[in-house]
Amino acid sequence: MTLPEHQYLDLMRDILETGDLRIDRTGTGTVAKFGTALRFDLSDGSFPVLSTKKIFWKLPIKEMLWFLTGKTNIRDLLIENVRIWTDWPLAKYRKETGHQIEQREFEDKIVADTDFAEKWGDLGPVYGKQWRKWMGPDGKEYDQLGDIIKTLKTNPASRRMLFHGWNVADLDKMALPPCHLLYQFQVTNPAEVNLEALSSNSSLGWSLLGRNSVKEKARVSLMLTQRSVDSALGLPFNLIGAAALLHMVANIVDMDVGELIWSGGDTHVYLDHIEGCLTQLSREPRPFPKLKSLRKVDNIDDFRIEDFVVEGYDPHPIIEFPVAV
Structure with a gap:
């Protein structure tokens, strides 16, 4: 049986088998494809959490909620036990001070000392600031x-x-220029239309009568475009974050959820991720879990992690992938 996750596994397999070997900014090395796409129908409540490795799905949702605040300091993330952004300010601190502090000690100081956090925990005008x-x-x-x-x-x-984070004037101030840089929404069945008028005015004589004979509730879909994507580590998080955002927006505007479409520019696998990717490719995927929203929300700023319930998630064991900074 073909499952939605097979798209992701096929993409990863294609990168490994036919991708271009490249030297990247981090010096780690990648194998990459340029111009890729995935498409997921989420109208049945499916939530794109990969099953071929365990993902702690609350982390990318917490990250998305943080983005939506417009804040840029990792202190707020660390308070929520989200450590996925620590590597960049930690690397800056070590380079500028010469102090090879351990990551956990650095994180604890960020949480405990607001002055230290203000100086060393800020990422610059990234994502949420621009959004x-x-x-x-x-x-x-x-x-x-x-x-x-x-x-x-x-x-x-x-x-x-649509909204995006590629603010050219601010790029050199950011810890990392935005990878997931463009989000675009579209609505299916946005309003009642005069199908007879459309049909009669068509120069090709298209028959539109009956296409919307049963009026459905409007459905909102989201397309996410990434300039660069770490396929093993980043992409699974990006899919969850985007899907959570789509559900939040649909909730606010009282529409059903439609599709999540993802497109990638430089879509790569780091060389030190290949072994883990091969393990993941050897596993048989399982159906996506379902996402439930527990309440109606009127303001995008009012969502909390407790509003999200994921049911039926049955993953294979976790696979550790190092972060390239």
Whole structure:
């Protein structure tokens, strides 16, 4: 039986078998493909958490919730026991001070000492800062995601419902330029349409009558575009985070969830991840779990990790992959 996760495994297999061997920024080395895509129908409540390795799914949702605050300091993440962003400020601290502090000691100091956190825990104007608090040349902050939610409610047929983090003026201030850089929403069945008028006006004589004979509730879908993606470690997190965002937005605007479409630029596997990838490819995937939202929420800022319940997750054992900094 072909399951949605087979798409991911096929992508990983294709990278390993036909990818281009490359020297990367971190010096680790990668094998990479350029221009890739995945597509998941989430309308039945499916939640894209990979089963061929255990993923602690709350971590990417907590990360997404942190992004949505517009904050950029890892202290808030560490308080939630999320350590996926520590490597970059830790590397900066070690380089600038010469103190080869252990990671856990560094994290504990970030949590306990707000002055230390302010100096060493900030990542620069990354992700959420651009999504929710983009600073315009007029000195005004722009809430890209907030504007999308308004548009979904008032003009759901719009083709301009997108936000991104690639703020050229701020790139050199960021610990890491955005990898998942563009999110675009689209609504299926956005409004009642005059099908007879559309059909009669079509120069090709398309027969549209009956296509929407049974009016369905509007469904919102999301396409995520990444310029660069660590396929073994980052991509599984990115899929969960994007799917959680899609569910949150659908909840707020009272629409059903549609598809999650993902597209990648430089889609790579680090050379020191290959052994773990081969282990993962040897495993048989299982059906995606289901995501349940426990309550109706009216404001994107009001979601909490307790609002997410994942049911039926049955993963294979965890596979450890090192982070390339």
